Amino acid sequence: MEVILQNLTKKFPGRDRKRREDVIAVNDFSYEIPDGKLIGLLGPSGCGKSTTLNLISGLLKPTSGKIFFGKDDVTNLQPENRGIGLVFQNYALYPHLTVLQNILFPLQNLKGKEKLSKEEMKKKALEAAGLVQIEGLLDRKPGELSGGQQQRVAIARALVKRPRVLLLDEPLSNLDARLRLETREEIRRIQKETGITTIFVTHDQEEAMSISDEIVVMKEGVVQQIGRPQEVYDNPVNLFVAKFLGTPPINVFDGQVRDGMLYIGKDGVLPVKGVADKAVYAGIRPEGFLLQKDGPLTCSLQGVEVTGRDVSVVSHNPAALGPSVRSIISAEVPVDTAKKEVRFSLKPGKVCLFDKTTEQRILF
Numbered sequence: 001m002e003v004i005l006q007n008l009t010k011k012f013p014g015r016d017r018k019r020r021e022d023v024i025a026v027n028d029f030s031y032e033i034p035d036g037k038l039i040g041l042l043g044p045s046g047c048g049k050s051t052t053l054n055l056i057s058g059l060l061k062p063t064s065g066k067i068f069f070g071k072d073d074v075t076n077l078q079p080e081n082r083g084i085g086l087v088f089q090n091y092a093l094y095p096h097l098t099v100l101q102n103i104l105f106p107l108q109n110l111k112g113k114e115k116l117s118k119e120e121m122k123k124k125a126l127e128a129a130g131l132v133q134i135e136g137l138l139d140r141k142p143g144e145l146s147g148g149q150q151q152r153v154a155i156a157r158a159l160v161k162r163p164r165v166l167l168l169d170e171p172l173s174n175l176d177a178r179l180r181l182e183t184r185e186e187i188r189r190i191q192k193e194t195g196i197t198t199i200f201v202t203h204d205q206e207e208a209m210s211i212s213d214e215i216v217v218m219k220e221g222v223v224q225q226i227g228r229p230q231e232v233y234d235n236p237v238n239l240f241v242a243k244f245l246g247t248p249p250i251n252v253f254d255g256q257v258r259d260g261m262l263y264i265g266k267d268g269v270l271p272v273k274g275v276a277d278k279a280v281y282a283g284i285r286p287e288g289f290l291l292q293k294d295g296p297l298t299c300s301l302q303g304v305e306v307t308g309r310d311v312s313v314v315s316h317n318p319a320a321l322g323p324s325v326r327s328i329i330s331a332e333v334p335v336d337t338a339k340k341e342v343r344f345s346l347k348p349g350k351v352c353l354f355d356k357t358t359e360q361r362i363l364f
Contacts, residue, residue: 001069001083001164001197003033003056008065010051010221025051027221029065038191038198040208040229043218044244049201050169052218056199057167058082069164082165085158085196089170091150093142093157100138103128103156110161128156131190148179155190166191166198172207184211205245209233217241234349239359242283242352248312248326253319255282255353262353265319269297270346272353272364280362281321281354286312288350289327291335295343299325304335311335315342 008029011022026048033039041049054060056067058079066075074082093102100122107121116124129135132152142150151171158166168187172180188211191198202208208215209229217224217232217240225237236242242250256263258277262270289297291313299315302324313327313335327344329335335342353362 002035003165003197003199004066004068005029005031005033005052005056006066006068008052008055008067009063010048010055010060011063024221026055026062029221029223031216031223031226033197033199034213035197036195037213038188038200038211040212040215041199041201041218042203042205042208042215042244043224044203046220047218048221049203049216049218051221053167053169053199053201056165057084057086083161083163085161085163085166087151087154087158087166087168087171089173091142091154091174093150093153095142097141098138099129099134099140099142099145099153100125102142102153103160106157106161124160125156128160131159131193132156132186146179147175148183151175151183152186155187159190159194159196162194163196166194166196168198168200170201170203172202172204180207187211206247209245217244235361236283236352237361239281239283239354242354242361246285248286248328250283250285250352251325251327252321253282253284253317254321255280255319257353262351264297264317267297270348270351275353275362275364279356281356281359283352283354284346285350286326286328288347289313289329289344290347291327291329291333292343292345295345297344297346299342299344301335301337301340301342304337306331313342 008026010026011024014021014023041052043049055062058077066073103125104121107116107124110116129138132155134152137149172183175183184207212229215229215232216226219240225232225241233245253264256279257272257275260271260273261268262272262282264282299317302314302316305312309331310328311331313329315325317325353364355362
């Protein structure tokens with residue numbers, strides 16, 4: 001099911017008694033979500049991603065704009081009539097019901113032509129349980145399950161009616177690191193198998209990038225960039241997107257362009273053809289550094305962190321905006337920790353320049 005958002009805006013009345021300005025949670029959001037894709041809504045707390053999800057679900061009504069499911073205008077349709085499945089962060093399972101009863105619950109509320117027999121309901125519930133691989137847990141109560149198992153039950157309950165659109169509101173936030181990894185892989189598998197258009201809200205950029213067909217990066221209610229995860233990572237449109245995506249985060253320096261050369265401090269580190277002479281922010285991804293004895297960028301060495309396959313070189317540069325510079329290099333490359341400084345050359349494709357006033361990307 002294609003989901004179309006047209007100039008979607010949501011305002012909440014301000015609470016400040018002296019300045020009754022509306023708070024704009026979602027600001028003029030337009031986007032066509034392709035049928036059968038998994039889309040990640042990504043951004044920091046307060047960026048409007050959960051509000052957008054609640055608008056799509058019908059739990060909130062937009063101040064202006066329209067929402068279409070295919071050709072159907074659902075802007076003013078009640079949530080129960082939209083054909084959605086909704087999975088919350090806290091699972092929202094009924095503690096007094098068994099797993100099977102929790103999954104059956106949405107089917108038991110069907111009325112009229114949609115009403116099913118007990119046999120049909122049980123068949124659908126078992127199919128949903130099989131999809132999320134919890135067939136052996138059907139007689140248990142939610143309190144007897146792990147967090148990951150409870151989340152699977154919540155997903156099965158959302159899927160049992162075969163919704164037109166599946167909405168996931170930070171579904172992995174309450175899980176530990178290993179379970180988060182396993183569950184997000186399961187979510188991707190389930191979405192692929194069912195082909196249901198899925199919208200996944202998260203503040204965790206690694207989660208969004210790993211399973212989404214496209215990501216939507218938001219800030220203060222405004223869409224910053226939409227695209228395939230790798231494209232957005234490689235080609236951020238502004239400094240906010242560049243800093244938000246990536247673990248470890250991008251290293252940002254005060255830079256200067258002079259005569260087609262990027263300078264960080266006194267070091268001329270990279271030719272940047274076609275860029276006018278000006279002060280810039282230079283963003284360098286951690287994997288964009290090459291350890292080199294006569295490299296143009298000089299940093300003072302603070303330490304080396306070995307993580308197995310890679311090595312993280314932690315250093316300092318006076319022009320860096322952060323307290324340290326993190327460079328990821330292969331563990332096969334030796335680092336002389338006895339020296340006080342390290343020198344790097346840079347991979348041009350991993351360096352981004354940004355205007356200091358607008359923070360928009362400067363292409364070179």
